[in-house]
Structures are given as C-alpha cells and as structure tokens.
Amino acid sequence: MKALFLSVIICIIAFNIEVQAQDKFISNYAISMFFGVRDTKVDSFPNTPNVDFMNYLYDSHEGSDYQYLGFSGHFWFKHNWEGDIKVAMYDDFAPDNLDITVQYFPLKNIGVSFGLYTHSLLMNDFTMFHKTTGEGLYGDLETNFRQRKLFDRGVQCGVLLKQDYGKFHASFKLSGGVSSFKPFPEVVLQKQVDGNFVRRIEYQTHNT
Amino acid sequence: MINKIILSFEMKLLTRASLILSVLFILRVFTGCLIHDCPEEVYPFDFEKIEILNLDNSGMWPAILSGDTMKRAAVAFQVSVYANLPLIGQSLQTPIISGFSFPTASGKSDCPMLYSANHTIENISVVTAYDLNESYHANADVTSLFLGSADIGYGSGLYVPIAELYQKINKARYFDYPETQFRLFYGRSVEKDSAQFIIRLKLSDATILSDTTQVIHIR
Numbered sequence: 001m002k003a004l005f006l007s008v009i010i011c012i013i014a015f016n017i018e019v020q021a022q023d024k025f026i027s028n029y030a031i032s033m034f035f036g037v038r039d040t041k042v043d044s045f046p047n048t049p050n051v052d053f054m055n056y057l058y059d060s061h062e063g064s065d066y067q068y069l070g071f072s073g074h075f076w077f078k079h080n081w082e083g084d085i086k087v088a089m090y091d092d093f094a095p096d097n098l099d100i101t102v103q104y105f106p107l108k109n110i111g112v113s114f115g116l117y118t119h120s121l122l123m124n125d126f127t128m129f130h131k132t133t134g135e136g137l138y139g140d141l142e143t144n145f146r147q148r149k150l151f152d153r154g155v156q157c158g159v160l161l162k163q164d165y166g167k168f169h170a171s172f173k174l175s176g177g178v179s180s181f182k183p184f185p186e187v188v189l190q191k192q193v194d195g196n197f198v199r200r201i202e203y204q205t206h207n208t
Numbered sequence: 209m210i211n212k213i214i215l216s217f218e219m220k221l222l223t224r225a226s227l228i229l230s231v232l233f234i235l236r237v238f239t240g241c242l243i244h245d246c247p248e249e250v251y252p253f254d255f256e257k258i259e260i261l262n263l264d265n266s267g268m269w270p271a272i273l274s275g276d277t278m279k280r281a282a283v284a285f286q287v288s289v290y291a292n293l294p295l296i297g298q299s300l301q302t303p304i305i306s307g308f309s310f311p312t313a314s315g316k317s318d319c320p321m322l323y324s325a326n327h328t329i330e331n332i333s334v335v336t337a338y339d340l341n342e343s344y345h346a347n348a349d350v351t352s353l354f355l356g357s358a359d360i361g362y363g364s365g366l367y368v369p370i371a372e373l374y375q376k377i378n379k380a381r382y383f384d385y386p387e388t389q390f391r392l393f394y395g396r397s398v399e400k401d402s403a404q405f406i407i408r409l410k411l412s413d414a415t416i417l418s419d420t421t422q423v424i425h426i427r
Contacts, residue, residue, distance in 0.1 A: 138268045189365070194266040195281035196355070196393040200366050 028076040030169070036088065037064035040121060047129065053186075053205065056126035057150070066090055066121075068097060074169070080105040084115075096120045096151070103160060111160050113173060118153045127188055130201075134190055137199075141189040148186070154179025180207045246319030253291035253386040254326050258417045260407060261286040262424070263391060270391060277425045283394035285421055286360065287407060289329065289377075290387035320383040327412040328378040332356075332370050334392065337404035337420065350405070357391045367393050398426050 040059060045052045058065055070088025077083065081104055088097040101115030127146050131139030140146070156177030163170045186203040262273040263284035270284055278284070334351045336344055344350050355367035358376035370392075377388045392407070402425050408418040 141268055143268075191268060192281065194279040195397075196265055196284060196367070196395065197281070198366055 024078070026075050026077060030074045032072045032074070034070050034072055034086075034088075036068050036070065038066040038068065038119070039064045040066075047133065051126060051129040051188075051203070053123060053126055053203075056123050056128070058122040058124050070097065080111075082111075090120070094120075096149070101156075105162075109162055111162065112157065113160050113175065114155075114157045115175070115177075116153075116155055117179075118151050121150045121152055123148045123150055126186075130188055130190065136193055137190045138193060139188075139190060141191055148184065150184070151182040152179050153182060181205070183207060248322070250322045250324045250381065251293075251386070252324050252326050253293055255289045255329070255388075255409075255411060255415075255417060256292045257290055258407070258409060258419045259288045259290075260419050260421050261288070262422060265393065276422045277427055280426050281397040283398055283403065283424060283426075285392045285405070285407070286389060287392060287409075288387055288389045289409060289417060290385065291323075293386055323382040323386040324380070325378070325382065325386070325388075327415070329374060329388070329409050330412050331408075331410035332373065332390075332392075333408045333410075335406040335408070337406055338400060338402060340403065341399045353395050354392045355395050357393070358389075360389045360391060398424075401426050 040057055042054055042057050042059065045055055068088040068090050070086055072084060072086040075083045075085075081102065083103070084099065084101045086097075086099040087095045088099075089095045090097075097117075097119050099115060099117045101113050103111045103113040105111035124147050125145065126148070127140035127142070129139075130137075133139070154177050156175040158173055158175030160171055160173040162172075183205045186205075188201040188203070189198065190201065191198045262276060262278065263270045263286050264273040264278070265271075265282040265284040266279045270286070272286065332351065333349060334354050336348055336350045337346060339345045340348070340350065340353075344353070351370060354370060356370045356373040357365065357367050358373060359365055373390055377390050379388065382388065402423055404423045405421045406418060407421070408416055410416055
C-alpha cells in the first residue's frame with residue numbers, strides 16, 4: 001500500500017435497541033444507529049509518465065473528508081464471543097461501507113477482535129494529470145467531471161476494552177491490518193490540437 | 209342535526225371521490241411510461257446521392273466547416289450517402305387515443321420510419337486531385353492515408369482504417385432517414401497549400417457514387 005490512511009471514527013450512538021434473544025446461539029443483540037467522520041491523508045507522489053491515481057484521492061484539506069451515517073448490529077454469542085456488523089453510507093445514501101468483526105473476551109473486559117471491512121473513497125479529477133502534461137494535446141476528451149469511487153478492502157485485528165453499564169456499552173478498540181483497493185480499469189481519450197491524431201490510453205490498476 | 213349529517217356525508221363523498229381520482233391519475237402516470245408498439249413496416253431504398261461536407265477538426269471534436277480553409281494536420285470530411293425519396297425525414301405518429309386505455313396517457317409519440325438499403329457500400333476510395341507530396345501525385349489513390357469514423361456525433365472514439373468502416377455504415381435498418389454517414393480524416397499533414405479529393409463509393413450492385421470535395425486551402 002502506497003497510501004497512509006488515518007481514519008478517525010467518532011461514533012455517536014443515537015438509537016439503541018437491545019433485545020433478549022430466545023436463541024441459545026445468540027444470547028443477546030443490539031441494533032444501533034451511528035454517525036461518524038473519516039479523514040484521508042495521502043502522500044503526494046511525484047509525476048511519472050503515467051498518472052498515479054493515488055494523487056487524486058479526495059481530500060477536503062479542512063475538516064473531515066467524509067461524514068457517514070450507519071446502522072450497527074451487535075451480537076452476544078456463547079462462550080464470551082461477540083460480533084459486530086456495521087453498514088454505513090455517505091451523503092449519496094449508498095450503503096457501501098461495511099465492517100464485520102468478531103471479538104473474543106478471555107477476560108471480562110479485555111478481548112481480541114478480528115474483522116473484515118470495505119470502505120469507499122472518492123477519487124476526483126484524475127485526468128488533470130493529462131490535461132497539464134499533454135503538450136499539444138487535449139488531455140481528456142471527456143468533459144464531464146471525472147470522479148470514481150474506490151473500495152478499500154482489508155482485514156484487521158486488534159485488542160479492545162469494553163465496559164457495560166446496563167444498557168450503555170462502551171468499548172475502545174486498537175486495530176491494525178492490511179488493505180488494498182479493488183483494481184479498476186480507466187480510459188482516457190486524447191486528441192491533437194489542430195490535428196487529426198487521436199489516442200486512447202487504457203489503464204488497469206493492480207495490487208502491488 | 210340533519211345539516212350536520214348531510215355535511216358529513218358530503219365530506220366523505222368528496223374524500224372518496226378525491227381518492228379515486230388520485231388513484232386514476234397515478235395509474236395514468238404509470239401507464240404513460242409504457243412503450244407502445246410502433247409500426248414495423250420497412251421501406252426499401254437505394255443509395256443514390258453523395259454529399260461531402262468539410263470538417264473543422266482542429267478542436268476537441270469535429271465540427272461542420274462552412275469555409276474551405278483547414279489546418280494542415282486536420283483535414284477531414286463528412287460524407288453522407290442517401291436516397292432521393294419523397295418520404296425522407298418524415299416520422300410516423302401514433303394516433304391519439306382518448307380514455308383510460310394504456311397508451312392514452314403517453315399521448316402521441318414519434319415512431320421512427322424504418323428503411324432498409326437494397327445494396328451495401330462495398331468499397332470507399334479516395335483519390336487526390338492535386339499533388340500531395342513527392343510520393344502521391346494527382347490522381348493517385350490515397351485511400352490508405354485516410355482513417356474513418358462512423359460516429360458523427362462528438363466523435364468519442366478512435367478513428368479506424370476504412371476497411372473497418374463498412375460494417376458500421378452498412379446497417380440492417382436505417383431509422384428516420386434513408387441515409388448513412390461517415391467521416392474521413394487525413395492521417396498526415398498536407399504539405400502543399402491546397403488539396404482536393406475525389407471520394408468514390410462502390411455499391412454491391414456495382415454502382416459507383418462519386419463526388420469531389422471543395423478545393424481545400426491549408427493554413
């Protein structure tokens with residue numbers, strides 16, 4: 001991964017329903033609604049003959065890059081196991097942020113977690129590279145604003161502390177992991193100024 | 209007391225009538241979105257005429273050029289081949305149907321006239337009327353120096369060799385107009401200050417359609 005992501009998640013539990021399940025496998029579960037923000041910091045990579053898409057990840061430069069609203073289900077299993085499923089969406093109302101974690105508590109308030117996640121990120125105006133470097137060419141014949149949604153998929157594990165106070169549950173989690181973007185194809189069509197020359201640049205990203 | 213009963217009855221009647229009318233209105237909106245059938249009659253035609261327009265391809269996309277001056281590396285033409293039919297350009301219109309039938313809400317809509325060419329374009333050749341350079345003199349076949357495009361819109365794709373044009377300009381059905389169009393782009397820079405080309409089309413019945421471009425001034 002070239003990029004360094006610093007994700008800050010502030011979850012405000014606005015709504016919480018806790019229900020005693022009859023099933024023995026799931027002893028209890030809670031459904032919550034939450035709000036969070038995400039900020040993305042990316043190193044700026046030097047230009048090469050080809051565009052480096054990572055230079056064009058959305059960065060608002062002030063405040064948080066993304067705000068999201070989500071729904072979460074927390075499940076208490078047998079033998080000190082617990083699980084979380086979180087689905088969140090940005091202001092486009094597409095529920096494309098997903099976190100699934102399972103936690104095991106060998107001690108009452110201290111546990112370990114393992115999870116999978118996919119988070120969406122925006123990449124904007126990435127053909128600016130061609131518009132500024134293609135001398136004598138119209139850098140991009142596509143006149144619509146270029147925007148692509150990327151999906152950062154990864155696995156993570158960590159330790160967590162939790163404290164339950166009746167219907168109020170607090171947890172602090174410290175996790176690390178690896179992730180990669182889902183590869184994507186992209187096409188840029190260019191044309192010579194004052195000429196008939198047209199070329200098509202086809203990109204196919206891949207995981208390194 | 210009687211007045212109150214009558215008023216209550218009228219209010220209920222009004223409410224129910226409004227509800228029924230609302231449902232009918234919503235149904236009309238949905239049924240109006242349905243695509244109704246168009247006539248499938250196909251009119252055969254022959255390619256009879258050819259027209260050549262100058263293109264300005266100096267910008268991002270080709271545009272029709274009213275003048276005769278082109279950039280040295282942006283010489284391009286648009287060719288239209290069509291039938292001389294009296295029905296050209298006309299569209300069929302479905303009749304307006306009143307009532308609450310399914311096609312009613314959509315009202316009238318245009319249906320394209322369908323045309324089918326009796327013959328296909330089998331060969332496109334370009335001959336220069338002037339000397340182009342040391343290699344290509346007047347009356348030389350310069351077809352290989354041109355690329356083509358069947359996209360007559362903004363031209364959002366690559367230009368292709370002329371041999372690949374035939375499958376795009378020969379269509380099973382032509383909608384609204386008995387006409388096919390394509391664009392030709394000169395693949396090099398014109399060395400001389402003026403140029404003129406003769407474009408010939410050979411149809412599958414051995415008919416030759418030919419026209420000559422304007423004399424192009426190069427700047």
